Amino acid sequence: MKIVSWNVNGLKAITRKGALESVLNYDAILLQEIRSSDLPLDLLMSGFNIASFPAKKKGYSGVMTLTREKPKSIIKGLNVKEFDEEGRTVTVELEKFYLINAYFPRAGDGLSRLDFKISFDNKIEEFMDQLRRTKPVIICGDFNAVVERRDSSFWDENEPGLSPKEREWMNHILKKGYIDAYRFINPTKIEYSWRSYRFKWKAMRIDYCLVSEELKDKIRDCKILNVSGSDHYPILLEIEV
Known part of the structure; x- marks a missing residue:
């Protein structure tokens, strides 16, 4: 099964650019920051099962998951x-696992939303663990944080995504038995999934697919795709289920 996760930085914009078509040949597509409650006609006609959860505020945040397999629950x-x-x-419940599509909050300029971010981290961890009691969990999305120093092209611990508290939680969740699929496949590679539009030297690996360790031996590949259209690049997970 091939799962692609992508912060599209606006579903309407990515559709207008024609970039969305490049990821519609996979088994599951997880989109973050869709910023819209409207579904483009090509998605409605695609044959995918669609689970969309837009933000209450227009033009902000929101997630959408498309799967070829019909979910048992959403x-x-x-x-x-x-x-x-x-x-x-x-979250969609599939036959063999739960698939969580997550857009983690950004800690904010000056770390103004750091407490909100950490509260979200703790709540989603509780949710992941609860689901995992029933069947394995895969969570993909924009985590808005790095794991370690090599995951960023620059270093400032007052920068959102680089703060000690954010990195502490990322490392904590990995120690609990969730596998960073990209690092599992690419143990030494240095690559980034986000690059600033404004400051090209600013880049981070903040998009992940984490797989609960029950599925560790099923991971076949994980890579960052060179697909343009957003300030993020899609991440592709291939898993045998």
């Missing part, structure tokens, strides 16, 4: 109003 949000109003997660 869970929108984390049952926490402040997170769910921002359209941060949508």
